[in-house]
Amino acid sequence: MDISQMCRVCRDESDCLLDIYTEPCASNRVQEPEPVLATMLRECSGCSVNKEDGMPQFICVECAEAVRNAYRLRRQCRKSHQYFDQLRLMMKELDDIEYCLNIKDSIEPQMPVSTTMSMSSRKVMLQ
Numbered sequence: 001m002d003i004s005q006m007c008r009v010c011r012d013e014s015d016c017l018l019d020i021y022t023e024p025c026a027s028n029r030v031q032e033p034e035p036v037l038a039t040m041l042r043e044c045s046g047c048s049v050n051k052e053d054g055m056p057q058f059i060c061v062e063c064a065e066a067v068r069n070a071y072r073l074r075r076q077c078r079k080s081h082q083y084f085d086q087l088r089l090m091m092k093e094l095d096d097i098e099y100c101l102n103i104k105d106s107i108e109p110q111m112p113v114s115t116t117m118s119m120s121s122r123k124v125m126l127q
């Protein structure tokens with residue numbers, strides 16, 4: 001049994017196998033540079049992938065495409081996760097500022113201060 005002819009992912013024997021350690025050529029690259037298939041495979045599968053592991057170092061064209069899609073999905077999910085994390089923080093900060101302003105507004109009428117005074121004190125709160 002010659003595992004060097006087998007796809008590392010689906011175990012099919014194919015005539016058209018791709019080396020997972022070959023750098024993607026520039027024309028195949030999408031806008032954002034992507035790592036070699038081996039790295040994508042490692043990140044998506046959670047399996048260790050390295051040249052000296054004695055495993056097949058080729059995958060078939062279908063699995064290569066599946067690995068790229070999985071990698072892009074993972075990257076997109078992680079980006080959006082970060083984005084929403086930051087957004088939630090920002091929204092919380094805005095809520096806090098609004099809360100402060102509301103308190104300020106509600107106590108303003110009782111305070112014998114001029115409009116210019118209250119405007120400047122509001123600026124201080126926003127800093």
Ligand SMILES: [Zn+2]
Binds near residue numbers: 007010011012060064
């Ligand atoms: Zn395959």
